[in-house]
Structures are given as structure tokens and as C-alpha cells.
Amino acid sequence: MGQVIYVCLHVGQTLSVQRVRHGRREKLDLMVKLTAIVLICLATTCLFADTKADPRAVRSANIAEIRKLAIEGHVDAQFYTGFMYEKGQGVLQDYAEAVKWYLKAAEQGHAGAQINVGIMYFKGQGVLPDYAEAAKWYRKAALQGNANAQFNLGLMCNKGQGVSRDYVEAAKWYLKAAEQGNSGAQFNLGLMYYKGDGVARNFAEAFTWYRKAAEQGNAGAQFSLGLMYYKGQGVPKNFAEAAAWYRKSAEQGHVGAQFNLGYMYEMEQGAVGGNAEAAKWYRKAAEQGHAGAQSNLGYIYDIGEGVPQDHAEAAKWYRKAAEQGNAAAQLNLGIMYDNGHGISQDNAEAVKWYRKAAEQGDMTAQYNMGVKYANGIGVPRNNAEAVEWYRKAADQGHEISQVNLGHLYENSDGVPQDYAQALKWYGKAAEQENSDAQFSLGLMYAKGQGTPQNYAEAAKWYRRAADLGNEIAYYNLAILYYKGLGVDRDYAETVRLLKEVADQEDANVHFSLGYMYYKGQGVIEDHAEALKWFRKAGDEGLKEAMNYVNSIEKKVK
Template sequence: MKIILWIVAISFLAVRPVLAGNDRTVRLLSDGYSIVEIQKNANAGDSQAQFSLGYAYAFGKNLPQDYEKAAFWYRKAAEQGFAPAQCQIAVAYVSGAGVSQNYKRAAFWFDKSARQGDSSAQYYLGLLYTQGIGVPQNDETAVFWLQKAAHQKYRAAEYDLGNAYYDGKGVLRNGEKAMFWWQKSADQGFAAAQFRLGRAYYWGDVVAQDQKVAQAWIKRAADQGHAAAQYDLGSAYYQGAGVPQGYEKAVFWWQKAADQGYAAAQFNLGNAYYQGAGVPQDYAKAVFWYQKAADQGYADAQFNLGDAYHDGEGVPQDYAKAVFWYQKAADQGDAAAQNNLGVAYARGAGVPQDRAKAVFWYQKAADQGDANAQYALGNAYYQGAGVPQSHEKAVFWWQKAADQGFVAAEYNLGVAYLKGQGLAQNKGSGKLWLQKAADKDDEAAKEALQKLSH
């Protein structure tokens, strides 16, 4: 089983459609203006009333929710130059709410609204330029609009502007400015910025490393439901990094993130149940969470799920299902899964025996430095199993594994030196490798050394 991995969570940009009114809209709908009056004024051409009517339809405020009618009235107001309505009809074109999705039309209306100073439109227009959606991709133009919105204290824009300075996209890379804008956004309670700020302090990235400050910011984000922050906070408690070590608290936060579908947290939660760390040991629950993460393509969970089926822990033993999950992980380049897949083909466990395929997967894993696979590949060459026999290649791969302290390879390498198989005979080197194996309580190595001493 693979146990805990510290995963760097990555935040990424996305157009996040919002539907929001302004202060006057809220007053129109709640402070003495009847929906009938708003409809009358909208039909008379009042752009504010048209926008308010669109808002009412969008949110089902005093009217049945109807996105098509919402878009109709937003467009009416937008065509009269009402900036909030221009932003909202643009959002509708992005999301396809009440209109056919059309990113070029969205960009057109965001631009109209942004040029009138609407901070939401400026932000979303910046995102479109960042991603090249509806407009040609242009990092410099993206930063221009993000700056416009950030200077109006639009917290998502402050966060993304920090990202731009950190990555050097559209501006010269500047860690101090990245921290400045992340801090601005975090101080306004933006969870993604709080998380990013915490990670900067955790790694000492563009700021002096400070574990306590890191976890304080990460906790703020976690308390708002930020899944990656919840995962990281759980990992911090598991490791005792910036907070007192506590497996129960680690499990508490991983559970929060896992319940949101965060695959790394699901994997770690599975490990917690497998080990009995912070929760009573329960192989069935471990498998439950491995399955959740594996279904999302998380390679380590796929490997552990394969192990569970292979060993019959938490599920009935099933070599075919073990191979299925090892294959999934192996196809993603997981070396341990590639080795186990090789073992399955070598033994015919869950698949028809095929020594050539065994060697194929051993080679994949061995090339990544997996000592088990290097040892097995050496054995295959020694025996001529699935490959032409070659003592020289056998020794080559045993040496690779032995250099990593793999005891069986140390023994085989020692014997090869003593016999002069695959390399020049050298009794001194042979004894050296046998002693390394014997020091690890390898009985065969101890016996061989004893015979040599007589």
C-alpha cells in the first residue's frame, strides 16, 4: 500500500458566472416597488427597471424563475447602455442561461460594460483574454483589465492579478507584487487568495518561510470550505507542520475535502482507515475512499485499490480486479503498479501467464528506478524468461536494485561475483555484497558466508 503523499494543490482560472444586482435593484424589489410597477417602467423603456425585471426573473424574485425572460430584459437594458445589464447579458452568453452559449457575444458585452467601469465585467473580460475564450488570447490585455478591477477592490481580480505577477504572464514576474495582491484579496476574505498566501508562507516562496502563518491562512480558507485548503490543513495536522500533530484533526479536515470530491483527500482518508490513524482501522472504509479517488483517475488510489483486491483486504480477494486497477495506475506511469502488473503476468494471476508482457512492465517500472522491478528484470534475464537469457543484463539490473539496498538483489549480485556469471569473478566483491544482505538478516546470505569461511 502507498500511504501519505503531500500533494501541491493547484488553483486554476475559470470563468465563474455570477448573477448579481446592484443596490438600487435590491431596493426596487424589496422597498416599496411592486413588481407591477417595475414591469410598467420596463415596458416604458426605463433601463434600470428593465435590468431589475431581468434580475427578478433570474432569481425568481416575485416572479417565476425564467432565464430566457431574464436574458430578454437584460438585453433591453444593455442595448440602452446600462453597464450592469451589459455585464449580466454577457454572463448569460458565457453560461448559456436563457440564450445560446456564445463566447464572442459575451466578450462583446463584457467589453461594453468594462469600458464603463463595471468591475465585474472588467474581471471577466480579463479572464476571457487570459484563456483566449471569445477573444484572441492576450496576457497583457488580460492584466490590463484585471488591474482595472483590482483597483476597484474586486477581490477575485486582486487574486488573479497576484497570479499574473507570480507567473510572469502579461507582466514581468514580481514576487513582491504577487504577495501584495494576494494579501489584498485575502484580507477581503477571498478563500483562494488565503490558500495561495498560506502556501507561499509554507514553502517560503517569495516570502520568508513561516509554518504558523501559513497554517493560519490555510485555515481561514478551509473554514470557508476551500477543498484544497482543507486537504492541506489535514496534511499539516498529520505531519505536525505549523500545528500540533493530530491524526484526528487530520482526518477531520480530509473528510471535509473528501466530501467535496477532492481526490487527494479521499486517498489520504483511505490511508487513514487502512492504518487506523485518527480513526479505528477499517479496511472496508479504506477501500470505499480509495474507490472514490480511483474513479477520478487518482493513480495512487488505483494502485492501493489493486492491492486491496490482490490481498483481499476490505473486499473479497479478486486477482482480475487487482490487475484491472494496477493497469489503470500503470497506464498513468505509476512504477509500483507497473511492477505489480509484471508480477501478475509472470504468475498468471488475474491474467493469462505471459512472461514477455511481464518483462515489458518490469522494464517500464525499472526504468523509473523501482527496485522490485529491477530485481525481477534481472531474474528474467538470468533465467531467459520472456527475454533471451543474458547474465550480463541480469547483473546490470541486480546492481541497480542492490544500489538501492534491495536485499535479494544484493544476494544475487554477491553470488554472481563469486561465480563470475555476467561479470568478472571477484570473491572480494562477492563477499561484500553477501555481507550487505546478511546484515539485513538474509538467511541465504548468512549461509553462503558461513560456507566461504570454512
């Protein structure tokens, strides 16, 4: 019987064509930003603190009369004069003049004027920007109970603007404003509970404050509420509720909500509409510059699900995302250059984009870089460089890279021969159910390379590879049963294993089957059946098989 034990080569000759969806991950878009709206107290909504004049007279007076009252020290008139100059209502807009009159009112304790002075210092309107001055005036208004000032002061404490960063102080002022119904403060307080900044982390409390703000229409809070429903944080997981809140936020233009809603449509999680609806929301986010949405929109055009397949459109969106540094888009753009889909085929450009993604740690791109260097496509052939890229991908668990790395170590291709390293990398891929790695591991145990010779281990790995359909593993396992190496000798099992792969064009398998029928090993001796298999092996180029064909035919004659 044939004594050949196959050696299988594993270096990939074609690039991976895996597409990677950015956002195909449980956490979706988790970017939650503080609400940073700086609210200006309008003159028509502020109360008059001065009892010497009827505030209605100020509102109904003409500009000259208001200015006269302001000059006389009427606090509300001073405030309103500042407001007119700030907004250019009835006078030429003049921020410096606005600050002057706001200050006069603020120094008399007018809370609305105090917050507006703070805003002017914050924005550098009519004065040089000065966060410390802004915080000072916010504090004065906040201490009078002005919710907007409390919110703004909380924000400055949160961000360390004009005051030392102090999350506890920020949470204190957010709470004061939130309890008065300020939606920005409610949202930011929810975020502090979510992150555990300045307060003990508490998802249930975060959820409570997010909902209060969300019900007032705060888009950031609606997005965050959707995220908590999606992840089941502070509330039972509920995809339908998540999608509903994302939609409210998305309809207000919240880019993260648009992306996440698109994702939920694509994944059919609590939202029915499939890729057509996904594409709609991805496009809205993509047009706002969201790199993940641009990448996913490109993917949908690439595969043509929910939209007509359009490789050129896919390439356009991949490029937009790739130029923002999105690794998935960089990988997919590289693949499009490799295949010439939607753009002219260009190996150098493919390598350029693979490299960008690979340097960000994308293991598929790292694998593709390894293949490029191993085959000299788009770069000079360099197996040492291939090894480095395969190793990066292999360290992340990329099974084909692990197989290829094992092969390079086994065959001293680009690295010094090292059977122990080969065994290590084959083993990692084998545990991921890679049949080539399982076969190679079996072969190394059979040959005693990097490990003491162990036919029982060889048989174990050949069997696992065979169970996954590896044809050569069937043959090598059959040989072990034939010889009784690592397993009990069993001719019937040898025949069974050979027949599993007999439909393949494999001369050694066909010769071995012929031999078993010729000798009557594991089957009833049958020279006609043996002749059939020997002829197949001979037709496939095995000269030894033709010797048996000639011998049997002579006996028949």
C-alpha cells in the first residue's frame, strides 16, 4: 500500500474578501456628550426686583424712556437696555454697550443680568473671553436660584472652565437646576450618574434623569435613554423602546441616534424595515460626517441589500470614512482596490489602505498585509515582513494568520525554522476549528517535529480535521488505522475512511482502495473492484498503480 503521508501547504494565495461593518458591535455608538447649551435669560421673562417703578411701564415704554430709567438706576431698565444692545433691537447691536448695562443691573443683584454677564464673558462678546469672570457671575445668579445659571455653573465645574474641575460641585449645581426642570441639567446629571462622576455610579438614577430630560425633548437624553434600553442598563433590555427613543432623537438630527437607529434596522432589532431603512438613517448620519455611518452605508451599497448594488457608491462612502481614520472602511476600500470593484484595480492603493487599517490593529487588514508581502503583490516580496503582519493578526486570534505563521516557522520561510513555534501557532488555530491547522498539528505529532512523536495525538488531530471535511486528514488517518499507529489496527476503518474521499481526484486514495480490494483487507477480496481503483490512480499519474493494472489484466487473460 502507498506509504505517502501528505504535507499540506497553507500560505494563502488570495486575499481575504471579508467585509467589516463598522458598528457591528453590541455597544453601537456610545458617544454621549454633555449638553452645553448656554441659555440667555430674555428680558420679557425676567422679574423686576425694583419696586419703585411699575415693570409693565418699562416694557411698554419707548427706547428713550427705557434708557432714561436705566440711567436713573432702574435695574430692570438697565437689564432691558443691555438686552436691546445685545440683540440689536431698536438700536445698533453693540456687545460692549450690552455688557455695560448688564453689569449695572448685575451689580444690583439682577439674576438675569448676572447670567447674561457670565455668558458675555464666556463667549467673549463685548469683553475679552474670561471663564473665571463667567463662572463668578453664574455663581451669583445660581445662588439666587436661577436654574440656567445653576446649569451653566455646573457645566463649568464639570469641564474645569474658570474654576477647578470638580465633579461633585458640578453634580450639586446640576441637581439644583434639574429639580427646577432644566432639561440640560437633567441630562448632564443623568450622564454623571451613568459614568459615576461626582456621584456613585447608578444606572437606575441615570435612567430617571435621562427620562425627565428626554420627555422635554432633549435629543441627547433621548439618545442616552435609547442606549440604556438597548443595553438593559437601569431598565430591562427592550429593543423596541430603544429604537423608539433613538427615533425621537434622530428626528432632531442627533447623529449618534441616526447611526444607532440605522444599525437596529440593519440588525432587525426592535425595528422593522431592514436595510432600506438602515440605509436611510445611515445616510442622514453619514451626511453629517459620521464615519461609522459612512462605512456602513458603503457596505450596504457594496452588497446591494436594501439599495441597488453600486460599487462606485460604496467606494465613495468607504473613502469618506477611511479618510476620517475608520479602520473598517480602510480595510474595505483596500479590498475594493484589490478587486477593482467600483474603482480601478490598484495593488499599491490596496496596500496603502490595508496598511492604514492594519496600523490601527485591524486583524483582517494585518492578515492581508501578510499575504501581500508573502506574494509580492503591491509591495516587494518579503517573507520576514509577512511574518510580522501575520504575527500581529495571529496575536489577535486571526486563525488563517495563525496557520500561515505556523507554516512559515515549519518551513523556515522568512524566519528560522522553529518547530516549537510552528506547533504553537497550529495549535491556536486548531482550537478555533481550523481543519488545515488540525491536519498540520497531526502531521507534526506523527513526524515528531517540535514534540515527541505521538501517533495517538496525530490520530486525534487527523480525526478532528477529517470531521471538518479535510480530505488529506481522512487519508492520513486511514494510514494510521492500516498500520495500527496510535490506534488499533483496523482494515475495515481504513477502507471506510478512504471511501469518504474516494470521489476526489486523489491517486493515493484510489491506489490504496485498489490495494485493499486486491489484498482483501477490510473488504472481501475483489480483483475487479481493485482493477477499477488502480486504473483511476493510474489515469491520475501514479505509475505504481499501472503495475497492478497490468498484473491483474495478465491474470485475467
